Structure formats: structure tokens, C-alpha cells
Amino acid sequence: xxxxxxxxxxxxxxxxxxxxxxxxxxxxxxxxxxxxxxxxxxxxxxxxxxxxxxxxxxxxxxxxxxxxxxxxxxxxxxxxxxxxxxxxxxxxxxxxxxxxxxxxxxxxxxxxxxxxxxxxxxxxxxxxxxxxxxxxxxxxxxxxxxxxxxxxxxxxxxxxxxxxxxxxxxxxxxxxxxxxxxxxxxxxxxxxxxxxxxxxxxxxxxxxxx
Amino acid sequence: xxxxxxxxxxxxxxxxxxxxxxxxxxxxxxxxxxxxxxxxxxxxxxxxxxxxxxxxxxxxxxxxxxxxxxxxxxxxxxxxxxxxxxxxxxxxxxxxxxxxxxxxxxxxxxxxxxxxxxxxxxxxxxxxxxxxxxxxxxxxxxxxxxxxxxxxxxxxxxxxxxxxxxxxxxxxxxxxxxxxxxxxxxxxxxxxxxxxxxxxxxxxxxxxxx
DNA sequence: CGTACTTTTGAATCGCATCAAATCTGGTGG
DNA sequence: CCACCAGATTTGATGCGATTCAAAAGTACG
Numbered sequence: 001x002x003x004x005x006x007x008x009x010x011x012x013x014x015x016x017x018x019x020x021x022x023x024x025x026x027x028x029x030x031x032x033x034x035x036x037x038x039x040x041x042x043x044x045x046x047x048x049x050x051x052x053x054x055x056x057x058x059x060x061x062x063x064x065x066x067x068x069x070x071x072x073x074x075x076x077x078x079x080x081x082x083x084x085x086x087x088x089x090x091x092x093x094x095x096x097x098x099x100x101x102x103x104x105x106x107x108x109x110x111x112x113x114x115x116x117x118x119x120x121x122x123x124x125x126x127x128x129x130x131x132x133x134x135x136x137x138x139x140x141x142x143x144x145x146x147x148x149x150x151x152x153x154x155x156x157x158x159x160x161x162x163x164x165x166x167x168x169x170x171x172x173x174x175x176x177x178x179x180x181x182x183x184x185x186x187x188x189x190x191x192x193x194x195x196x197x198x199x200x201x202x203x204x205x206x207x208x209x210x
Numbered sequence: 211x212x213x214x215x216x217x218x219x220x221x222x223x224x225x226x227x228x229x230x231x232x233x234x235x236x237x238x239x240x241x242x243x244x245x246x247x248x249x250x251x252x253x254x255x256x257x258x259x260x261x262x263x264x265x266x267x268x269x270x271x272x273x274x275x276x277x278x279x280x281x282x283x284x285x286x287x288x289x290x291x292x293x294x295x296x297x298x299x300x301x302x303x304x305x306x307x308x309x310x311x312x313x314x315x316x317x318x319x320x321x322x323x324x325x326x327x328x329x330x331x332x333x334x335x336x337x338x339x340x341x342x343x344x345x346x347x348x349x350x351x352x353x354x355x356x357x358x359x360x361x362x363x364x365x366x367x368x369x370x371x372x373x374x375x376x377x378x379x380x381x382x383x384x385x386x387x388x389x390x391x392x393x394x395x396x397x398x399x400x401x402x403x404x405x406x407x408x409x410x411x412x413x414x415x416x417x418x419x420x
Numbered sequence: 421c422g423t424a425c426t427t428t429t430g431a432a433t434c435g436c437a438t439c440a441a442a443t444c445t446g447g448t449g450g
Numbered sequence: 451c452c453a454c455c456a457g458a459t460t461t462g463a464t465g466c467g468a469t470t471c472a473a474a475a476g477t478a479c480g
Contacts, residue, residue, distance in 0.1 A: 063349075065353060067357075067362075073353050073356060075349045075352065075353060076349065085342070086341075086342040086343075086345035086346050086349075087342075087346065088342070089339050089342055090342075090346065094346070117338070118331060121328060124334070127338075128327070128337075128338065128341070129299050131296075131338070131341040131342065131345065132295070132296040132297075132298070132299055132300075132341065133296075134345055135296035135341065135344055135345060135348065136296050136297065136300065136304070138345065138348035138349065138351075138352060139273075139285045139286065139296075139348065141348075141352055142285070142348060142351050142352055142355060143275060143283050143285055145352060145355035145356060145391075146283060146355060146391045147277075148435085148468090148469080149434095149435070149436090150435080150436075152277075172457085172458060172459090173458080173459075174457090174458065174459085181355075181356045182436080182437095183436075183437060183438080184458085184459080184460095185436085185437080185438085185459095185460085185461085186435085186436055186437075188459065188460060188461085189436095189460085189461085192460080192461090358436095358437080358467085359467070359468090360467080360468075382425085382426060382427085383426080383427075384425090384426065384427085392468075392469095393468070393469060393470080394426085394427080394428095395427095395428085395429085395468085395469080395470085396467085396468055396469075398427065398428060398429085399428090399429085399468095402428080402429090
């Protein structure tokens with residue numbers, strides 16, 4: 001492990017949680033830096049030119065864009081792994097990266113990242129596969145947003161994002177409503193109706209389709 | 211150029227239209243085959259295991275999934291280039307590939323494609339960048355589908371997919387309506403209202419924001 | 421000149437957003 | 451331990467925009 005990073009005893013466990021980083025050589029990790037970012041901080045801003053690639057070790061960061069009327073739109077939620085990797089070959093970021101839960105971020109200069117892609121087969125395959133997964137996830141999300149009713153969107157969400165017909169509720173339902181592009185009222189009502197009709201089972205922390 | 215492919219005189223022009231294929235070596239192209247597919251044919255079916263990667267040379271192919279009620283959902287429209295590249299590392303296709311306009315397809319065994327990714331730096335960079343573009347496009351599409359009204363979705367579409375505040379209408383408005391996840395009636399009415407109010411300019415083949 | 425498809429308009433209906441307000445919950449400080 | 455507070459959850463009433471169903475007019479193409 002890179003000595004500069006190894007100094008940070010507290011972060012060892014976090015680094016261990018990112019298997020892809022272990023694919024990088026000591027040389028490649030040499031230029032990496034670790035930063036702590038408090039809630040509300042911004043990792044980067046729209047319009048800036050990407051100079052580093054960031055890997056989220058802990059916390060939560062959202063990619064956000066604002067409509068002309070000021071409404072925030074969440075393009076992506078990240079709880080770990082590389083952030084805005086798809087923007088790196090664009091001349092500018094097209095969204096803000098907003099820290100939603102206090103975060104620890106490892107940042108790597110673009111040159112090191114690109115070098116690793118070219119020379120490190122395992123790393124390259126891992127990143128390539130990760131991009132493919134993201135594309136499939138985004139397609140599923142688009143498919144979901146195209147569904148006309150709240151119930152269909154919720155069902156689709158549980159089927160595609162959950163496992164075995166159920167999802168864990170590790171955050172408030174309001175957050176889920178945002179992801180389904182519903183108001184929280186609409187989601188609450190839909191849940192009530194579905195539970196009433198026996199189409200869904202609801203416990204404190206789990207939603208299960210029946 | 212690969213002699214087996216070169217035999218197909220008619221397809222030379224089509225191959226020239228795919229700059230990425232020229233990045234492949236003769237060896238890599240050796241295993242490629244070209245197929246013609248009529249409208250309504252399927253290039254692959256949901257549930258099949260991917261064994262080849264397909265590059266669309268001409269025509270149009272849609273990736274389609276069907277809801278339980280049988281409603282078709284178009285996950286992606288392709289008019290040229292690699293198809294369902296993101297599904298290759300999945301054990302099965304999760305959608306059907308439906309030929310919408312008579313198509314010519316070049317198919318390459320997965321092993322040849324993966325070998326090219328590993329050994330051919332230019333090809334790999336090109337594919338990596340293409341995936342990143344696709345991710346950005348899908349994010350923009352998700353953002354668009356989350357907009358509440360027909361007018362906002364249309365405006366967003368013209369702003370992000372068009373150039374300089376206008377788009378060319380090279381296909382019927384009904385097709386555009388599907389992409390905006392609207393009924394064609396809703397789109398027609400929205401266009402009429404916006405034109406009436408002077409917020410959009412409409413000619414036979416172009417839509418322009420004002 | 422007929423046929424298939426697109427474009428257009430109308431009327432009725434449905435589902436979600438919006439606004440409002442009450443209740444519940446977890447966590448904090450006194 | 452309890453009072454309190456912020457945020458989450460829940461229910462109600464109203465309105466709007468898109469869907470749906472229907473039908474007519476326009477357009478391309480063989």
C-alpha cells in the first residue's frame with residue numbers, strides 16, 4: 001500500500017472496501033490524495049474542467065443539476081466508488097457534485113488514471129464492466145420513469161433494484177419518492193393502497209412484493 | 211481490409227461509415243460476418259446469452275422490453291454503431307433487439323472483440339469514450355423524463371439533443387412523442403400551443419426555440 | 421386513386437401535484 | 451426522564467395536465 005496513504009490509519013478500512021483501488025499499483029496510487037468533505041460541500045462544480053478522478057470511500061455524494069426554475073434534479077446518487085467517471089472526457093462537468101453525507105474521497109490525477117487504464121489490464125476491465133453496469137442501470141431507470149403510474153414505478157423499482165422481490169428501506173420514504181419522481185404524498189398513498197389490497201408487505205425496514 | 215468482407219462490394223461504403231471498425235486489425239476482423247436483416251426481424255432475443263457483438267452498418271434497430279401488460283418500452287434506438295455493448299458481460303440479454311428499418315449488421319465473436327479491447331489501444335479508448343457518452347446521454351434522458359410537463363420535456367430535448375436551439379425532424383412527430391414519453395396527441399397539442407404563443411418556430415423539417 | 425400512416429382537434433376521465441393540516445418519530449437539551 | 455423540536459409520515463380537498471377514446475383531415479406512395 002502506498003506509504004502516503006498508509007499514514008492515514010483511519011482510512012485503511014475504507015480503502016479496503018474499494019477492491020478496484022487494490023488493482024492499482026503503488027506507482028499509480030502514488031499521486032493519490034485523500035480528502036474529507038463535510039455535508040453541503042461540493043466536490044466539483046458545473047462548468048469546471050475535470051482534472052482529477054474521485055473515488056468515494058465513505059459518505060454520500062449526489063450529482064445535481066438545476067433547472068431554470070431552480071428545481072434540483074438528482075442525476076446520480078453515489079455511496080461509493082468512482083464519481084462522474086463518464087464526464088472525464090468531456091471538457092467540463094455538466095453538473096455539481098454535492099456532498100449529502102459527510103464524505104471521504106480519494107482523488108487521483110487524470111494522467112495517473114488514464115495511464116492505469118492503458119497499462120493495467122485488470123483495472124481497465126473492471127472500469128469497463130462498471131461502465132457497462134451503469135449503462136444498464138440507467139436504462140432500467142429510464143424505463144421506470146416512463147411508466148405511467150406510481151404503482152408500476154414502485155413495483156419496477158423493487159423488481160430491478162431490490163433482490164428477491166423486496167428492498168431494504170435504509171433511508172426515509174421521502175428519498176425513495178424523489179427517486180421514483182413522485183411526491184412523497186403520492187408514494188405514501190400508493191403504499192397504503194397496495195398494502196390494503198395485499199399487493200405489498202410493509203415492515204419497518206423492508207418492502208416486499210406479494 | 212479483410213478479404214472476406216471486401217468481397218461484399220455493396221457494403222464497402224457502409225464499412226467506411228464506421229471509423230471504429232477501421233481501428234480493428236485484419237486479424238481481428240477475420241471472424242466478422244455481415245448479415246442483412248429485414249424489418250421486424252430480431253437480432254437477438256431477451257434471455258439469450260450474448261455470443262457476438264453486433265455493429266449496425268445501416269438501418270435502425272431498437273432495444274425493446276415488454277411490460278407485463280404487453281406495452282413496448284424502447285430502451286434504446288440505434289442507427290449505427292455497436293449494439294447492446296453494455297449487455298455483453300451480463301449472462302443474458304435483458305431485452306429484444308428489433309429491426310425497425312431494414313438493417314445491415316456486422317457481427318464479431320465476443321472473443322475477438324475482447325481481444326481487441328485488450329490489445330488495441332485505439333479501439334479500447336474509442337469504446338471507452340463511447341460508453342462514457344452513452345452514460346451522459348442516458349443521464350440527460352432520465353433528467354428529461356423527470357420533467358413534469360410536455361412543454362418542459364420538449365424544450366429540454368431540443369436543448370440537449372439539438373444544436374443551437376433547434377432540431378431536425380427526420381422522422382415523424384409520433385416517434386418524437388414516444389421518446390418524450392408522451393402520447394402523440396399531447397405532443398401535437400403542446401406544439402400548437404407553443405407555436406401559438408411564439409415560443410417555438412415550426413417548419414416542415416425543423417423545430418426551433420425562440 | 422386507394423391505402424396506410426401521420427397529423428389534428430374534441431370530449432371525458434384519471435392520476436398525480438399542490439396546498440393544507442394533523443400525527444408520529446427520533447434525537448436533543450434541560 | 452421529560453419537554454421539545456425537526457423532520458417524516460399520513461390523510462384530505464382541489465385542480466391541472468396528460469391519457470384515452472373517437473373521429474376527421476392531411477399526406478406519401480404504390
